[in-house]
Amino acid sequence: MTVRVVATREELAKARAELSGTVALVPTMGALHDGHVANIRAAKARADTVVVSIFVNPLQFGPNEDFEKYPRPLSADLELCAAEGVDLVFAPNREVVYPHEVSVTVDPGPLGEILEGASRPGFFRGVLTVVSKLFHLVRPDFACFGEKDYQQLTLVRRLVSDLDFPLEIVPVPTVRESDGLARSSRNVYLDTEQRAVSLAISRALKAAADSPDPLAAAREVLDAAPGIALDYLALTDPALGPAPETGAARLLIAAKVGTTRLIDNTPVHIGVK
Numbered sequence: 001m002t003v004r005v006v007a008t009r010e011e012l013a014k015a016r017a018e019l020s021g022t023v024a025l026v027p028t029m030g031a032l033h034d035g036h037v038a039n040i041r042a043a044k045a046r047a048d049t050v051v052v053s054i055f056v057n058p059l060q061f062g063p064n065e066d067f068e069k070y071p072r073p074l075s076a077d078l079e080l081c082a083a084e085g086v087d088l089v090f091a092p093n094r095e096v097v098y099p100h101e102v103s104v105t106v107d108p109g110p111l112g113e114i115l116e117g118a119s120r121p122g123f124f125r126g127v128l129t130v131v132s133k134l135f136h137l138v139r140p141d142f143a144c145f146g147e148k149d150y151q152q153l154t155l156v157r158r159l160v161s162d163l164d165f166p167l168e169i170v171p172v173p174t175v176r177e178s179d180g181l182a183r184s185s186r187n188v189y190l191d192t193e194q195r196a197v198s199l200a201i202s203r204a205l206k207a208a209a210d211s212p213d214p215l216a217a218a219r220e221v222l223d224a225a226p227g228i229a230l231d232y233l234a235l236t237d238p239a240l241g242p243a244p245e246t247g248a249a250r251l252l253i254a255a256k257v258g259t260t261r262l263i264d265n266t267p268v269h270i271g272v273k
Ligand SMILES: Nc1ncnc2c1ncn2[C@@H]1O[C@H](COP(=O)(O)OP(=O)(O)OP(=O)(O)O)[C@@H](O)[C@H]1O
Pocket: 027, 028, 029, 030, 034, 035, 036, 038, 039, 144, 145, 146, 147, 148, 149, 172, 173, 174, 175, 176, 182, 183, 184, 185, 186, 187
């Protein structure tokens, strides 16, 4: 079993013209896992054909982040795409996506400055710029994004509505390991002990989802967890605005375990249901 793979703009344009019916794009940075598979399956359920992009986007990495070390197991990724019946993989190199120095970029606005944006300056500018380029190059009818990266999903939705991209964003629920840890390409950085420590993140979210005081419930679990360096624990409304006094809300966590930065989030309800 193989999957069609293109790397240049010309190859992509030709392959795109040969796709019939509706197209769903699954943008990724590769190192594919079950979370990506859920995105691919959601794409297949929505559209006639599925395109996966694999590109580790330098523009969204800070100078001290893991761009160089980010895993790039391309042949395993292609096997997985073939097994999932993906129609086309776009796996460009840096020069294809950025043929000259970038000058014009997409401003994510105030939502890009908080949470992940506060810890990773320039991150959402990099994400929204490359996502815009992928939307122009692939011209999908749908694009799937995981709820694991909730702020990214929220900002991509704003990008599409504020800048009138003619496509629909499909959110995909977070896929977890059986012990609760959210699947992430960065989980491979964790050793056995760190992996055990990192379970406090999903335990905190679970406690929060079951409590009328989500913030306090999560804090209690995290305070009792050695080895977790909390970056933020934030309660917001579902669109990442200020949390309501009661009702539907979102709880988001970012934490470092060793040198690995992990993020996760859950819907919560403030007050008694
Ligand atoms: N556990 C998951 N469940 C659902 N979707 C996911 C999951 N993990 C990643 N995705 C989604 O897959 C897409 C590509 O993500 P990416 O390639 O960055 O993988 P990742 O595992 O999030 O990597 P990283 O750990 O580097 O953030 C994004 O839309 C992301 O939200």
